[in-house]
Amino acid sequence: MTPAGSRKAAGLLQAFSPNKILSRSAMNIIVATQVVVFLLIWAFASFKVLPKPGEVFASIGDLWTNQGLGQELLSSLSLNFEAVLISAVLSIGLAYLTVLPFFRPLVAAIGKGRFLSMAGFTLVFTLLVGGGHPLKLSLLVFAMTVFFVTSMASVVAEIPKADFDYARTLRMKEWRVVWEVVVLGTVDKAFEVLRQNAAIGWMMLTMVEGIYRGEGGIGALLLNQQKFFKMSEVFGIQIIILIVGLCQDLIIGALRRFVCPYATLTLERK
């Protein structure tokens, strides 16, 4: 083996040592290897219900050209964006309101809503907002907000007393302390909470779209394919859902790094 080759091999061995940081090229090799292994297992798996990669990718093409996958995806993305935006504004606003003792019980109660079943709310929300788009939106906003507000309220509650005292020593009045320490001081964490909850929302979207299929959406398309046991199409849509979810995650992560460049400066794994 050449010296360069043995160095690369030694580098890859580090992948099995705890807390090691590998070079980008070494990580790319690892990711590529894992993807190839996954595809091989998939291609040669003997499960009858599991369509082959070729069939799945062919079905994606068919869904795109003949069944309006692009349009359904756009409809879902638009609904998800709307829900994420409303949920983020509501949750972050409510979490920041916990600086006022009056709102703490209310926010805690909203957070407890995460233990409730969404199935039990379908009828209530239908009666409240009617069907269609408002129903899907309200269900999604509710499902995301109960988790989002819990995480964000926890971020606010965990700000150390020393941070508040420090801001006071800079002659800040209490509302300025809230702005500087609670709002600006947690923006980076708010982005992280948003990233996690947007993922939860995207996961729930297909379920919610299944409740009212009239408006279409990728969830409705998925359930329709499932109804006719079109497994290649089902897997194809799942892959699209995964890719879009990953893109959403990457975009929010990039936004966080752009808005809060200080947030990742000292991380071991950036």
Place this chain on the structure above:
Amino acid sequence: MLREKIAYDVRECLLSVKGVNLNLGGRPILRDVNFEVHNLYRPGMLQGQVVGLLGPSGMGKTQLFRILAGLNPPDSGHVLIGDPPVPVAAGMVGVVAQHYPLLHHRTILGNLVVAGRQAGQPAKAAETEAQRLLEVFGLKEQGEKYPVQLSGGQRQRAAIAQQFMCSNQLMLMDEPFSGLDPLALARMCQFIKDIAQTDEHKTFVIVTHDIASAIEVCDTLMVLGRDKGPDGHFIPGAKIQQTVDLIARGLAWHTGISRTPEFHAAVNEVKDLFAHL
């Protein structure tokens, strides 16, 4: 070694602590703490003042620090600052806490500017003053960096510079010598002496348990400790047990003082005092 006697005037009272008592969980922490810090003036010299508030661990130094900073009120007694004296409130004195906090989401320049704005400076003036202080504190190259990108020493200087932006005459420092290696400790002592001389209107009150470093940088020491009852047991609650005038002893405002026998004698004297507190 006979050192030249330094002339100075004792002027207005900057900090007056009267009858401060504090109980926590029903346990007395501070008991009738009284002391005053006066402005000292050296003719023809730019001389800030450094007062050390010393005491062994567990004597309520941090609690007293918080009271002096206006962050917590005492159960009884008063802390008055300035001339004319007014009760202290948070933001009226500069506070440099032990771990040198800074606003992590702002650059160093941003940290200084926001402090200046809080002190009522217009934006342009705050930025100009911040740039000047960054230069004075050797942080000119670090202005656009975030606090997490600074070394420990740079962070200390940035935190002090930030308090310079918005504080009045008094500056409190909590355990500035804590956790430093000998070299960093020497640099910190020199740094405090240097910044005390950058502004004659600044008076530093340093809360610490590091006797040698305190004697090296301070001109006055106040030792906090507990009284002993007739039965030899400690009476709960600390108060000022002794004030050491280091100027009168020729230990303040001289260079190379830490190598003199008088310095070591003073360190041993305070150490002995600590042993009985």
